[in-house]
Amino acid sequence: MSVYTTVGRAELAAWLAPLELGALLDHAGIAAGMQNSNYFVTTDGGRFVLTLFEATDPAALDFYLRLQAHLADAGLPCPRPAVDAAGRLWRPLCGKPSALLSCLPGESVDDPGAEHCRVVGTTLARLHLAAAGLSEAPANPCGAAWRQTVGERLLPLLPADEAALLADELAFQAGQDGSSLPQGVIHADLFRDNVLWQDDARLGGLLDFYFAGIDAWLFDLAVVANDWCPDDGRLAALVDGYTGVRPLTADERAAWPAVRRAAALRFWLLRLEARHMPRAGEVVTVKDPGDFRRLLEKFRLAPEALPG
Ligand SMILES: Nc1ncnc2c1ncn2[C@@H]1O[C@H](COP(=O)(O)OP(=O)(O)OP(=O)(O)O)[C@@H](O)[C@H]1O
Ligand SMILES: N[C@@H](CCO)C(=O)O
Numbered sequence: 001m002s003v004y005t006t007v008g009r010a011e012l013a014a015w016l017a018p019l020e021l022g023a024l025l026d027h028a029g030i031a032a033g034m035q036n037s038n039y040f041v042t043t044d045g046g047r048f049v050l051t052l053f054e055a056t057d058p059a060a061l062d063f064y065l066r067l068q069a070h071l072a073d074a075g076l077p078c079p080r081p082a083v084d085a086a087g088r089l090w091r092p093l094c095g096k097p098s099a100l101l102s103c104l105p106g107e108s109v110d111d112p113g114a115e116h117c118r119v120v121g122t123t124l125a126r127l128h129l130a131a132a133g134l135s136e137a138p139a140n141p142c143g144a145a146w147r148q149t150v151g152e153r154l155l156p157l158l159p160a161d162e163a164a165l166l167a168d169e170l171a172f173q174a175g176q177d178g179s180s181l182p183q184g185v186i187h188a189d190l191f192r193d194n195v196l197w198q199d200d201a202r203l204g205g206l207l208d209f210y211f212a213g214i215d216a217w218l219f220d221l222a223v224v225a226n227d228w229c230p231d232d233g234r235l236a237a238l239v240d241g242y243t244g245v246r247p248l249t250a251d252e253r254a255a256w257p258a259v260r261r262a263a264a265l266r267f268w269l270l271r272l273e274a275r276h277m278p279r280a281g282e283v284v285t286v287k288d289p290g291d292f293r294r295l296l297e298k299f300r301l302a303p304e305a306l307p308g
Contacts, residue, residue: 003029018084021045047103052096065089074130106196106204114237115201121241131185140215186220191227222263236307257303268292
């Protein structure tokens with residue numbers, strides 16, 4: 001379910017007018033996605049994606065849209081927000097902050113090969129370096145402080161064995177010092193469903209920058225590794241692609257096992273939060289928190305060194 005707000009043709013046509021993209025020909029809701037309402041929109045000027053942000057703070061939205069425009073300028077295949085003559089990247093539609101972005105080609109893949117992972121690694125490193133030039137970037141909203149706060153709120157809601165695991169992991173993570181790890185703007189959610197591919201392993205687009213913010217670059221690589229690389233061969237390809245653009249420091253190599261755990265913890269908590277503490281009015285499509293609990297347990301039992 002991803003269309004929470006229904007947009008009528010006349011109100012959409014009026015909203016589109018300042019963008020000067022020609023007459024509205026068609027608009028249709030997009031079924032994928034969980035957080036926002038998305039539509040494919042076709043005008044005389046081309047095909048676009050309209051997003052109505054259901055619960056995004058407008059100041060954060062300014063940053064997310066500036067980031068995508070900046071990365072698109074740098075040659076990364078990111079959606080480019082349409083801008084009106086006054087320089088606005090979003091305006092209200094049906095009472096929700098809304099933006100029109102370029103529609104990127106391709107489909108996501110569920111079972112990526114080593115070449116997909118290599119390309120994602122290369123692209124992630126390019127994204128990190130390109131985003132470094134962006135001014136006034138906020139911190140990752142779901143960084144270490146968020147993990148501790150949400151983790152502690154969830155503890156009383158979990159069965160005893162899960163609460164014990166979570167309490168122990170929170171204590172372990174609280175003892176980590178990430179201050180020596182190189183930092184910058186990270187995507188923070190570059191899962192397989194947020195990357196589009198055209199035939200074989202040709203990159204079509206990167207989507208969904210709505211968790212982005214400043215954090216350790218290594219954390220972003222761990223988020224990607226946890227979703228894309230269930231085996232060593234694909235992890236080696238991902239890391240090889242990444243380090244071909246930005247070599248890792250000795251501190252990053254040493255921190256990898258703990259940061260991989262932090263990345264697994266982040267998405268275990270996100271999914272637990274959606275299940276146990278849904279926001280009012282949220283239509284919850286809960287993905288299985290167990291996927292990330294099991295990954296975390298695996299890393300705690302057998303820390304994996306970084307290949308290469
Ligand atoms: N710029 C774009 N070009 C092509 N397709 C897009 C674009 N933006 C979104 N989509 C399509 O819409 C779907 C939903 O988008 P998105 O993942 O951003 O949803 P969401 O509800 O905002 O976020 P989430 O996946 O985190 O719940 C994507 O899976 C993709 O199919
Ligand atoms: N990628 C997240 C959803 C947030 O977009 C997950 O799989 O839990």
